[in-house]
Amino acid sequence: MNSRAFAGLIGDIAVPNPFSDFWDFVIGNTEDYNALGSWKYLLVALFLALIIASIVIAIRNWQEDPSHRWASVPRSRFIASW
Secondary structure (H helix, E strand, C coil): CCCCCEEEEECCEEEECHHHHHHHHHHCCCHHHHHCHHHHHHHHHHHHHHHHHHHHHHHHHHHHCHHHCHHHCCHHHHHHHC
16 A cells, blocks of 8 residues: 555545645656556646646636636625526
8 A cells, every 4th residue: 555645544444645646646656657658758748738738828818808807706796606
């Protein structure tokens, strides 16, 4: 059992740690990635590029479209949407 991948044990049931699972996925440190050999670095680069591109697109859209800013949305409209 990978001690870093599990936050703790409850009886005989292992409780996974979602944060370390996510981090292992991002850096390509999972069994599935390791089975790919050197190709795993291409997938890691692809996923990191997608994450960075989505953040850049979101920031540019937020800067260009004032309707996406929190200050311009009335509280009642925000609460009503939920």
